[in-house]
Structure formats: structure tokens, C-alpha cells
Amino acid sequence: MKKIVSVILPTYNEKLNIKKTVAKVFEQExxxxxxxxxxxxxxxxxxxxxxxxxAHSLVKKNNRLHFIKVDPGLGVGxxxxxxxxxxxxxxxxxxxxxxxxxxxxxxxxxxxxAVEDGYDLAxxxxxxxxxxxxxSLGRRIFTYGASLFCRVLMGPWKxxxxxxxxxxxxxxxFQKLNLTRLPWREPSFIVQPAFLHEAILxxxxxxxxxLIFKNRLEGYSKNKVFNxxxxxxxxxxxxxxxxxxxxxxxxxxxxxxxxxxxxxLVGFVGTLVDFLFYKVFINLGGFPxxxxxxxxxxxxxxxxxxxxxxWTFRYRKTKTNFWTKLGIFNLVSLGGLVIGVLIVKVLHLYxxxxxxxxxxxxxxxxxxxxxATIPFVMxxxxxxxxxxxxxxxxx
Ligand SMILES: Nc1nc2c(ncn2[C@@H]2O[C@H](COP(=O)(O)OP(=O)(O)O)[C@@H](O)[C@H]2O)c(=O)[nH]1
Ligand SMILES: [Mg+2]
Numbered sequence: 001m002k003k004i005v006s007v008i009l010p011t012y013n014e015k016l017n018i019k020k021t022v023a024k025v026f027e028q029e030x031x032x033x034x035x036x037x038x039x040x041x042x043x044x045x046x047x048x049x050x051x052x053x054x055a056h057s058l059v060k061k062n063n064r065l066h067f068i069k070v071d072p073g074l075g076v077g078x079x080x081x082x083x084x085x086x087x088x089x090x091x092x093x094x095x096x097x098x099x100x101x102x103x104x105x106x107x108x109x110x111x112x113x114a115v116e117d118g119y120d121l122a123x124x125x126x127x128x129x130x131x132x133x134x135x136s137l138g139r140r141i142f143t144y145g146a147s148l149f150c151r152v153l154m155g156p157w158k159x160x161x162x163x164x165x166x167x168x169x170x171x172x173x174f175q176k177l178n179l180t181r182l183p184w185r186e187p188s189f190i191v192q193p194a195f196l197h198e199a200i201l202x203x204x205x206x207x208x209x210x211l212i213f214k215n216r217l218e219g220y221s222k223n224k225v226f227n228x229x230x231x232x233x234x235x236x237x238x239x240x241x242x243x244x245x246x247x248x249x250x251x252x253x254x255x256x257x258x259x260x261x262x263x264x265l266v267g268f269v270g271t272l273v274d275f276l277f278y279k280v281f282i283n284l285g286g287f288p289x290x291x292x293x294x295x296x297x298x299x300x301x302x303x304x305x306x307x308x309x310x311w312t313f314r315y316r317k318t319k320t321n322f323w324t325k326l327g328i329f330n331l332v333s334l335g336g337l338v339i340g341v342l343i344v345k346v347l348h349l350y351x352x353x354x355x356x357x358x359x360x361x362x363x364x365x366x367x368x369x370x371x372a373t374i375p376f377v378m379x380x381x382x383x384x385x386x387x388x389x390x391x392x393x394x395x
């Protein structure tokens with residue numbers, strides 16, 4: 001008797017891709033000796049393009065193709081798909097791939113082989129030898145950055161790629177996962193790194209295999225990169241705190257205070273932008289420091305405004321237009337600037353120009369004055385923008 005590998009293909013408006021992907025996945029059977037492939041299409045209830053119709057016509061012709069309708073979210077599609085497979089198909093290996101034709105499907109052969117070799121989890125990876133990432137530059141930077149962030153903060157460092165779905169694992173591992181903790185119902189793609197993290201916590205022996213990831217030919221990406229970034233950052237911080245024994249439910253808390261956290265992240269990025277341009281104007285532009293600071297602050301203000309407008313407060317219904325909001329934002333930021341200057345002035349008058357001697361280096365007091373302003377300026381900026389710039393004005 002042949003062994004069974006079940007392959008979950010999550011779909012959300014993939015009418016133009018599903019037929020080809022299904023055919024290509026079944027083709028892999030030629031290289032999977034002793035295995036029979038079953039496919040489960042897990043289609044999002046929000047698919048409105050007729051994915052379901054195409055899938056049904058394919059299911060009729062092939063009794064190894066299965067179809068389920070699932071609640072919104074990639075995580076729901078994957079987890080519900082595996083649960084369906086376990087219950088109905090009794091597979092020896094569980095696998096999952098994208099349904100949009102971006103993943104070159106021969107990765108399935110390498111994934112299954114790794115599990116056959118005794119690994120509990122095989123991870124498709126663009127960053128191991130033989131792997132390729134052929135996305136646009138912006139997306140490549142995101143993929144690399146997100147995985148680097150996961151490696152550094154959450155670990156393990158040995159894993160190169162955390163953010164794609166091409167994986168295979170044993171039913172035993174799946175049953176060991178803590179699904180109450182795994183945020184698989186979140187709308188973002190956080191299930192990708194979180195699943196890997198949970199698998200490792202469950203003691204999985206894992207291996208990365210090369211994956212080639214192409215650009216999309218048909219349809220559109222459902223990956224909301226900003227929201228994904230937010231979830232990756234907060235999830236990894238949570239994982240790090242937990243690894244240190246600090247059981248703070250950071251990921252859940254930050255979901256409640258999402259607007260504040262996003263505003264804080266924008267502020268953080270803005271500070272980096274401010275500093276970067278400050279140095280660029282001085283070193284490359286030849287401007288004096290004060291002039292550079294003036295320009296770099298305005299660049300940071302515009303940067304923060306755009307990120308806040310299209311991300312932090314995106315959901316707010318306002319009646320003011322873009323330019324009015326930009327004007328108000330500048331005025332509010334000016335208020336923050338005055339507060340910052342006053343705090344530095346008062347601290348300077350009180351403590352003067354000393355140093356903290358760490359033995360190996362001296363840190364000037366003025367560094368501490370700068371950092372002391374951040375919580376106050378941020379609080380001012382947040383509340384003024386929350387109450388004025390992006391005030392909800394629904395009637
Ligand atoms: N069921 C379900 N599938 C999804 C959802 N979001 C994405 N997918 C599927 O997951 C795969 C990867 O999504 P895609 O939008 O291509 O993300 P990208 O490759 O990161 O740009 C595709 O097959 C999508 O159709 C979702 O919310 N629900
Ligand atoms: Mg895709």
C-alpha cells in the first residue's frame with residue numbers, strides 16, 4: 001500500500017491559478033515513489049471570483065482532490081485544512097503550499113524526503129543553497145528583514161527562513177502543537193513564523209530544504225505587509241520575553257493597544273530617519289548641524305505623517321483632507337519640539353554638563369536629556385493626533 005501525503009492549498013480569490021497549481025502538484029507524484037498525493041483546497045469564505053466553481057469542477061474529476069470552505073485568514077485555511085486531512089484522509093505526512101503558482105512545486109519532493117529521513121518538520125527556504133527569491137526588490141527586503149528579525153529575536157539562529165508556507169511535517173508533530181497559543185485565527189500571515197516557533201517549542205527536529213519562489217503571474221497578493229510586520233515584531237518580542245521566563249502576554253496586549261504601539265513604532269522609525277538625514281545633510285550636503293537638524297526633522301515629520309495616515313490611523317474616518325491633516329500634524333509636532341527643548345533646557349540647568357564614566361567609555365549627560373524627552377513628546381504627539389489630526393468624525 002502506498003503512503004499518503006496530504007497537501008493543503010489555501011485559496012483566496014485564486015480562480016486564475018488553482019487549476020494549474022493542482023495539476024503541477026499532482027505531477028510531483030512521479031518523483032515521490034511509494035506516495036499518493038491528496039490535495040485539500042481550503043477556500044476563504046471571502047473568495048468572490050469563482051475559485052469555488054473552478055475547484056468544484058476539478059473535484060468532480062478527481063477523487064484525490066478535496067474542497068472545504070473556511071473562515072477568513074491564512075492561518076484558518078491551513079489549520080482547518082490539516083484538521084480535515086487528518087480526519088478524512090489519514091495521511092502519513094502533512095504538507096502545505098501556496099495555491100498561486102509562486103512556489104515552484106518540486107519543493108514538495110524535497111519536503112517529503114526530509115520527513116521520510118526522520119525530520120518532524122521540513123521547511124521550504126529561499127535562503128539555503130539552491131533556494132531563490134524572485135520577488136520584487138521591496139518584497140525581497142521584507143522577506144529577508146522579517147526572517148532576520150525572527151532569527152535574532154526569537155531564534156533559533158540556525159533557521160534561515162520563517163515567512164512562507166511551503167512546509168511538511170508529521171501528524172504527530174501537528175497533534176503536539178499548542179493550538180490555543182498559536183495565533184492561527186489572526187488575519188495576518190503571522191501563522192507562518194508562529195507555527196515554526198510552536199513546532200520548535202514542541203521539540204520538533206527540523207530541516208530546511210531549498211525553495212524557489214517566483215513573482216506572481218495572475219491574481220494579487222493578500223499579504224498586508226505592514227500589518228504582518230506589526231505582528232512579526234510583537235510576536236517575536238513576546239517569544240523573547242517568554243524565553244527569558246517573563247510570562248507577559250505581549251502579543252495579546254499589543255493587539256488591544258494596537259494604535260498606540262503602531263504610533264510608537266512609527267515614532268521609532270521617524271527617529272532613525274531623522275538621525276540618518278541629519279548625518280547625510282552634514283556629511284554629504286555640507287550643511288551646519290542646526291540647519292541639518294531643521295531639515296531632517298521636517299523629513300522625519302513628513303515620514304511619520306505618511307506612515308500614520310496610511311497605517312496607524314488608517315481606519316479613522318475624518319472630514320479634513322490630506323493637506324490640512326499634514327498642516328495640523330506639523331503644528332502638533334512643533335508643540336512636541338517645544339516640550340522637548342524645554343525638558344532639555346530644565347535638565348541642563350539642573351544637572352549641567354557632566355559625564356557618566358563607565359570605565360571603558362564616558363557618556364555625556366546630554367544623551368540622557370535627549371532620551372528623557374521621548375516619553376513626554378510621544379505622549380503629547382499621540383494624544384494631540386488622536387484627539388485632533390485623526391479624530392473620528394463619523395456622523
Ligand atoms: N484561505 C485563505 N487563503 C489565503 C488567505 N490569504 C492568502 N491566502 C492564500 O495563501 C497563499 C499565499 O498568499 P499570497 O496572497 O499569494 O501572499 P504572498 O505570496 O505573500 O504575496 C495564496 O494561495 C493565497 O490564495 C486567506 O485569508 N484565506
Ligand atoms: Mg503568493
